[in-house]
Amino acid sequence: MPLFCLHCLDRQDGGAALRAKARPAHLEWAVSLGDVVRMAGPLLADDGETMVGSIFLVQAESLAAAKALSSQDPYTLAxxxxxxDIHEIRWSIGDGKPA
Structure with missing residues (x-):
């Protein structure tokens, strides 16, 4: 199944507050996806603490399916x-590479 990278950048005007409010629902949703998510986590500012976005590596049947998945994210909905940005990727090296 194809892999897609979802590179998500927060709004600079109020994004942090929206993120904090939606975070419990977002985490619950992400965990519910199970093996569809190969890797996920917040993007951090230069201070190494402040969350400024999210990145996901997900398996999906198509770009359209990856976009549909992204549209269900509580962060997107909030x-x-x-x-x-969503792009299909080819995993060439690194631990966890699909066979």
Whole structure:
């Protein structure tokens, strides 16, 4: 199954507050996806603490399916993200590479 990278950047005007409010629902949703999610986590500012976005590596049947998945994210629904880029990727090296 193809792999897709979801690179999501938070809004600079109020994104942090929206993220904090939606975080419990977002984490519950992400965990519920099970093996669909190969890797996920917050993107951090230069201070190494402040969350400024999210990244997901997910398995999906198609780009359309990856976009549909992203549209269900509670962060997306809460308006946290200013920008979401989704691209199919080919995992070439690194631990966890699919066979």
């Amino acid at each position: 308006g946290v993200f200013e920008r979401v």
